[in-house]
Amino acid sequence: MNQTELNKNKQLPSKKERHKLFGSVDPGPRTKPEQKEKMVDLQNSKKDFLFNIDMVGISNVKHPIQIPSQLVPQIQTTIGTFTFGSSIAQGSKGTNMSRFTEQLDKYHHEGFAIDIETLKKFTKELAGRLKQEDAEVEVSFPWFFERKGPYSDLAGMNHADATIKVLYDHTTGYDVTVELTGKITTLCPCSKEISEYSAHNQRGNVSMSVKLTEDFDEQQIDWKAALLEAAESNASARIHPVLKRPDEKMVTEQAYENPRFVEDIVRLVAADLYEYSFVEAFEVSCRNEESIHLHDAVATLSYDKKQEKTR
Template sequence: MKLPDKSGNLSLPPKAERHKLFGSVSPGPKVKPVEKDAMADLQNTKKNFLFDIDAVGIENVKHPIQIESILEPTKQTTIGTFTFTSSIDKDSKGTNMSRFTEQLHEYYSSHSFTLTIEGLKKFTKDLAIRLKQRDATMEVTFPWFFERKGPSSDLAGLNHADATIKVTYHENDRYDIEVALSGTITTLCPCSKEISEYSAHNQRGIVSMRVKLTDQFDQAKTDWKQALLEAAESNASARIHPVLKRPDEKMVTELAYENPRFVEDIVRLVACDLYELDYVQWFEVKCRNEESIHLHDAIASITYDKAREK
């Protein structure tokens, strides 16, 4: 590099020379094919590769999506984090990874990729056909925003919960559909309330629910996001609010005091609500309290399968 001139400005070498300075070299001789049809396709090699593979694909794929909600805002654009997989038999070496993102972009371009159960069922079936496999799975997690008003002031703000949809297509038009939601609540400690002369400690709780939907689930009639959120919030000591004026805060703290809950109480009460939903076949509910007077968290969970009753 040259020394600065009298004006104090550097006289830089051309960009190509700068690249050479930092290790770039000229391209070497190229003898392999450049046309796709002439290139080796190792992934499509057929041989005995010893084991079937349950799932192979890609994950942590971020992409804009559109979702619909019964709560305001009823239409919203957010970011989905996708996982795409399929199984492969032991006579196949691998899968074609580019086909997953290729189909995602095609659907986004032609459908704006609004997440509906029926739309994702078609997506996974088309994906299995594209991959030439008997099954395909798509799982997407996204932040879902919903309006929440203060109980006294009626002032609104947006809360959010993490939502997930997982759809698996099996040959002969069979599907497994799971949805999940992780929402935040307030819990007040029953033990603290019982033993103290006054006051009681409370904390923020995270309720995570995963459910398997029956074939009869109708998204046109039910917003599963709102149903799961209500199962969590209606059984809490109090709901979380983005905007609270003093009259709101008084109502929320008094409500929490009137409805003390252990994590054990939360998962049992939420389980009751999920059990009563006729379109839920199987569910798992977990609660984790971020304790305000301990360094540890408190946890509890329940898994229940309605099929075992038959």
């Protein structure tokens, strides 16, 4: 009798016996209460716990969200990655972790559109649910937008990585920071200058972190589109999902006509961000994935408009 025939005739023990074979044991006696109101709540213990905690919460929470946009598509469903938190005073042991996801589920059933006003409301309510003086939420998501070829007008979808951070404090109010990382084309000015013909180019990654003014109106300005324009309009050329030959000719010639170092990119983008009235402070960085080097080229620039008022 071969092994296949032996396996066909094998008599297995019951599933319960199989579990016992691999270490499962019968349940022991139950002595602790099962009702929530009778359970010990360690997280709400009140003693001197040595230090205040700046932030405690949960992170890497993935959840479906809706993104409004002034670019096509104007409403899109994507996945947000959340971080929630609040501070904890020295006299409190901890926080109630389940209340973060309870708040998220509540907004999900109401239709969770990720805009700044909704996140402000969310964060203030979260502080109340946690019985804390402050709370914070951060959500990162891919944002998609339509891009057409400059000659053919054929459309495809590009995307950038976006983040919104909202901090609420009972005393000081809201602090809102937005971030966007988009991709561009850069052509090396040095290569163009020293070469008899052609010049090497590369894909650049422009990251912007912006603190918004208190009076920022998202109904008037789509911050995502504004930051994207600051990055792309100062590049050697824009990135396109669909390029026919006439498109490619236009894009490569445009790149050749607009050479940029990473140093040039951060200064030019900074100039646009400086001129945006809704921007209070910013940091911009550029990382070029070099085509003729194994390394990346990087540059970073930060500026706070409030500081210039005190000079």
